Amino acid sequence: MSVRARLIPTRVPKDPEAVVVVLHGGGSRRGNMMVSPVQLSVLRMIPIARKIARAGRRRVAVYRLLNSTRGWNTDHTPVDDAHWAIEHLREKHGDLPTALVGHSLGGRAALLAGHHESVTSVVALNPYLYPQDGNADLRGRDVLMVHGTADRVAPLRNAEIVADALSRTTNLSFVRVADGKHAMLSRHRVFSDLATDFVIATVLGSAPSGVLAADDWQTV
Numbered sequence: 001m002s003v004r005a006r007l008i009p010t011r012v013p014k015d016p017e018a019v020v021v022v023l024h025g026g027g028s029r030r031g032n033m034m035v036s037p038v039q040l041s042v043l044r045m046i047p048i049a050r051k052i053a054r055a056g057r058r059r060v061a062v063y064r065l066l067n068s069t070r071g072w073n074t075d076h077t078p079v080d081d082a083h084w085a086i087e088h089l090r091e092k093h094g095d096l097p098t099a100l101v102g103h104s105l106g107g108r109a110a111l112l113a114g115h116h117e118s119v120t121s122v123v124a125l126n127p128y129l130y131p132q133d134g135n136a137d138l139r140g141r142d143v144l145m146v147h148g149t150a151d152r153v154a155p156l157r158n159a160e161i162v163a164d165a166l167s168r169t170t171n172l173s174f175v176r177v178a179d180g181k182h183a184m185l186s187r188h189r190v191f192s193d194l195a196t197d198f199v200i201a202t203v204l205g206s207a208p209s210g211v212l213a214a215d216d217w218q219t220v
Contacts, residue, residue: 148180
């Protein structure tokens with residue numbers, strides 16, 4: 001029996017004006033490819049989803065996506081699960097502005113799935129990327145990439161290469177978090193505040209400001 005992706009609602013207003021899908025990371029594990037709701041890569045995204053839901057003030061529907069399998073393989077990737085989630089929520093809520101917020105491999109999936117016509121903005125937190133991911137088509141989207149300078153799992157340099165390529169065709173901001181590590185624990189508030197402010201501003205129609213300005217590269 002095949003395992004299917006699942007959507008877990010964080011907050012769903014009666015008549016939302018926008019939708020946010022939060023994507024977890026997590027590498028594959030030999031002998032157990034199923035995603036557990038209690039694995040650390042899933043749990044670390046719960047506070048971010050809740051913060052976005054609070055900031056949305058009953059105007060934004062927020063869901064967490066549990067992927068069909070752990071990690072990334074050639075047969076079925078987290079991008080496929082993200083596409084399924086976007087289409088499912090489009091059928092449920094109508095064609096609303098949609099934001100994708102992902103961490104690690106979830107950040108990669110968010111960037112690669114961001115070409116969907118419903119997607120307005122993408123946030124990638126410590127995304128695990130390869131240089132060729134800069135070929136993603138994100139024209140017309142607002143993109144925020146946030147990466148810790150002390151991340152020893154997802155290469156910062158790869159994220160910078162991808163961001164430089166994407167910035168040629170999209171509105172992209174890149175924020176380096178000084179001493180931030182991959183799990184986003186020591187400076188979690190910086191990661192979550194940046195993601196929340198950016199998402200709410202973009203899906204509800206107001207332009208980002210400050211460190212979130214388009215084409216802005218900063219270290220905080």
